[in-house]
Amino acid sequence: MPSNCSSISIIIAIRYWPKVAWSASCPAGMHWLPWKSSGKQGRYSLLSDYVRLDMSEAAWATLGLEPGADAEAVKRAYRRLAMRWHPDRNADPRATERFKEIRAAYDRLVEAEPVDHEAEAEESARESSPRAADIRLNLELALAEAAAGCRKTLVYVRARACSTCAGSGEYGIARTRFCPACHGSGRVHDDRRNLIACPECGGRGFFTERICPDCGGSGRETTSVSLDVRVPPGMLAGDELRLAGQGELGDGETDSGDLYLTIVLRSHPLFQLRGRDLHFRMPVSALLMLAGGDIELPGLTGGLTHRLAAGRPQPSELRLPGKGYPGRGSNPPGDLLVKFEPVFPQQLKAAQRKLLLQADAALMADLAASYPEIAAWRQANVPDGKPGS
Structure with a gap:
């Protein structure tokens, strides 16, 4: 705070006494408060600027920056201090309070930054905020599961900040090991048998390492994750599900990546999926095709009944619009296409043969009505009912 704080405060108090209350403890900062809004926002501009100046100076100091540092410097300082003082990474009893101060200082300086909305829009169009790596996996489904929608439990491995080094890649306590070239003496013989400083360790006789032994300096470790995934109905092979924040874990400076699941459909023993149309072949009794009647057709999400019209037993195709694979979004459901293949009875028993002969x-x-071809042949070749006449 400036040394003439008291004189400034007295001047402000005299000028705006009807509207403000004053606290004598000036160094604590920001003690001029309006009793109520007057509707004239510009009347206390001197006071609000003075308060903002006091808080901003404290924020610069908290982050260890000179006043006026640019936004990138503010972000770098915040990230560095936040990683150091985060309560999950720092066992110091003061860590929580210190972390709150750092966050408050960052919020104050970021809030005070002027925002160029046009430049911000252009920047956001060019790149998104820093994120950890995405994970891409295949999710294999049965055709019926994908058609009806389902829930699947997915177990996969993703990386997170190493629990030993808190993501820094360095172990808190330096590890010392003897130099294998000089066996810890710091001296070796050259070609002329003269003792010289060991070129491997620089004459120290040992190495000091801070590489984390658990992550090898990468700062990351893997962990197994079990995730409940809801698959909406009607997804096709090659479609993707995006699960935000379920990719590689962020490290405090970056957001977590996303998990992308690519749908893979297992082949079905009966149905073939072409687009959203379902195709299958079905053998049908030739007698049923001849007489006509109801037939049960299988489906992915349940069977349905169709009535066959009486007719000649021959291969035919049936199309049922909208009864195929379910639609999704703007894509309508597909059709169900059945190829009927007539099958004639074989190895008749005596009773069955008798019934057929009666029919x-x-x-x-x-x-003439039942067998017109036979009737026409007989009329042409057996006019009086006697062959050879």
Whole structure:
């Protein structure tokens, strides 16, 4: 605070006494408070500037910076101090309070920065905030699971800050080891058998290492993660799920990365997926195709009943619009396409053969309607009902 704080305070108190209350403890800062808003924001500009100046000076000092340092310097100082004083990384009893002071100072200086909104928009378009690496994995699903949607438990490995060195890559206590070249003496013989300083250790006879023994200096360690993933219905092979913040863990200076899951569909023993259309082949009784009737069709999310029209038993295809693979978003559901293949009975038992002959006799009684081809042939070749006439 400036040395003439008291005189400035008295002048302000006399000028704005009806609107402010004054505390005599000037060095504590920011003691001029309006009793109520007058609706004239500019009236106390001198007072508000004085308060902001006092708080900003304290914030610069907290971060160890000279007043007026640029935004990048503020961010670097904050990150360095935050990593040092974070309560999870520092066992000092003062760490929590110190960390709060550092955060408050950073917020004060960032808040006080002028913002160029046009430049900010251009910058955000060019690059996003720093993030840790993303993780990309495949998520294998059965066709029915992907169609109906499901929940899957995913177990994977991701990196985080090393718990031993708190992500710094350096161990807190330096480790000393003897130089293997000079066996700790610091001296070796040259080609002429003269003693010289060991070139490996510089004559010290030992090495001092601060590399973290657990992460090898990388500052990262791996941990196994179990994650419950909800898969929405209608996803296709190659579609991606993005789980924000579930990638590699950030280190305090960067945000955590994202987890991307690429859908992989297992082949189905019956259905073939083409786009969103489902195709399959189905053998059908030739007698049912002849007589017509209801038939049960399988589906991914449940069966459905379809009525076959009576007709000639022959291979045919049925298309059921909207009964295929479910839609998603603006993509409509696909169609269900069935290829019917007529199958005739084999190895008839005596009772079955008798029933078929009875049915055939009933059909032959109305030959023109039941078997028009046979009726036409007989009329052309057996006009009086006797072959060879």
